[in-house]
Amino acid sequence: MAKKILVAEDEKPMAKILSMKLEHQGFEVTTVHDGAAVLDEVRKGPFDLVLLDLIMPKTDGFEVLNRMKHENIEVPVIVTSNLSKEMEVKKAKDLGAVDYLVKTNVHLSEIVDRIEQYFNSSN
Amino acid sequence: MQLPMSISNKIKGLILAINVIIFGTAISLLFFLSSISLNENQRLLISAILVIGFLIVFMLSCLILLLLHSTVEPLDVFINAISQSVDLSTLKDYSDKDDAIGKVAQVILRVITDVQDRYNQLEQKIEKRTKALEESKAKDEAIIKNIAEGLVVTDLERRIIFINTTAEMMLGYRLFELFEKKWPDFLEVKDHNQAVLEETRYPINLALSQREPVKRDISSHYYYKRKDGSQFPVVSSAAPIMVGEDMVGAVVVFRDVSKEVEVDKVKTEFVSLASHQLRTPLSTINWYTETLLSGDAGDLEPDQIPYFEQIYESTQRMINLVNALLNVSRLEMGTFMVEPEPINVTELITDVIKESQPKIDEKHIELINVFDEELPPVLLDPQLMWIIVQNLITNAVKYTPESGSVTIRVTRQDAGDKVEGANIIEDSVVIEVTDTGYGIPSYQQDQIFSKLFRADNVREKETEGTGLGLYIIKSILEHVGGKIWFISELNKGSSFFMCLPLSGMKHREGTKALSAGNYN
Known part of the structure; x- marks a missing residue:
């Protein structure tokens, strides 16, 4: 059965191309454009993985991770952001993110590779 | 008498x-x-x-x-x-006589005249020297009084002997109020994070204990408290005053860096804003072009492909430039982190080579690896090492014409060894990257590590390049106790050498990690 991935990205062209790539690779993709919508979706669930942007309207990515942690929503999160400060990476990982990718520095194919790597390692 | x-x-x-x-x-x-x-x-x-x-x-x-x-x-x-x-005239009366007394008188007269001449010459010399000293003193005093830096002179116990007018104006105290007070106890010195600076970290204490000058730059500025209670940022240096082998006191120089700190803050904010704002559209272009080229959005006409490849390459260059500018600003602010872990240097180099392999193959460049396989793992930050090695190798490949060769040599060198004119201070690993490329014109060799510098000959041949790669490598190595140097001959090639002590890099906290990328 296809893995279900929630893509949270406020830049719509990016969300679109990322979803397209993931669907092309055989994943089932839901796309949202703000943090509040991410929380709504993960509460409804179930998802196998969330690709989470950090700077988003309404609720930012850090707050999403924080709420998920407090509400014990155990969906693995890979952060895809253009923030690259050590503090930000550390904060996201401390809040439970399993991986952190800087968007400008990765190809779409690398994102797919990292997702597959994660699924393979967690099986 | x-x-x-x-x-x-x-x-x-x-x-x-x-x-x-x-x-x-x-x-x-x-x-x-x-x-x-x-x-x-x-x-x-x-x-x-x-x-x-x-x-x-x-x-x-x-x-x-x-x-x-x-x-x-x-x-x-x-x-x-x-x-x-x-009066000597009495003596002259005797010297006119032609007897023994007359001769003695002549000798004595000659000696006295000679002594008097010498005495007069000495007087003149002393007068001249005194005048020169007074002039020099007046000059020094004018300089000390009028320099834009605050200047403080203390004895060995840090007791103030002198402060110049600029220091008086900056601090709001007069010399007589501070005379013999201990520098800088009354200023409640704080570091750049506004934490109280421990006494042992005062530059003056370091200068006195290490018997050598201590320099600070904008990245480690301090805050001094004025007499009126307000505080201001300063960059301060201290040096011992040596008379021969004896240390007799210390001199402290400081300047108000309020403007620099303000500019620095604006620069940081701008870089942060620019990086994020530029990265988002760049990522979008990057991913869309990648999708088009991969055929995920349908097949392209074969003659369209080179156009998209050009867009893709240019986007990569722009991403590299943004990353390089971010790294430069982090290096200059001294806020990048160093996280050492045991690294097998030759394995790391092999991985970097793999990344550059397509370009090496494309230019039919012969790659020669000479690795000391017995090199022990060294405590190094893998990300920083990656940036250094990747830039060295891509540089060599980029600036070597087709069918040339690039040799990468990794050796262990002991303290006291010499490698191409450089002294190895402690046991080190030395990485050498030698190419048969364009070389660096001798008149520009002293500028090769300058920020944004590109040599004239490569500007003509390779339009791409930011001129930041070698600057970044050198800055990183200087921060982690390493060293880089080179030899080069125009149209024959260059050899770049870098060494890092086998004792490895020291851990350093920072706010940002440097982004990998080829910036040349």
């Missing part, structure tokens, strides 16, 4: 005294003879003896006085002349 009685006067006095005593004695004896009963003949005989005796003594005295005049008196004149109590 009271001079001692001269020798001739002493002798004259003695003779006079002897004559007076003998004359007195003779008169007394004559009176005595008249009172006793003697016949006339006896009285005449004794009187004659007494008169003749007195006359002999008197004549002897006259003779002595004559001798005195010709021998001892000139001696007196000589002594007085030497002790400068008489």
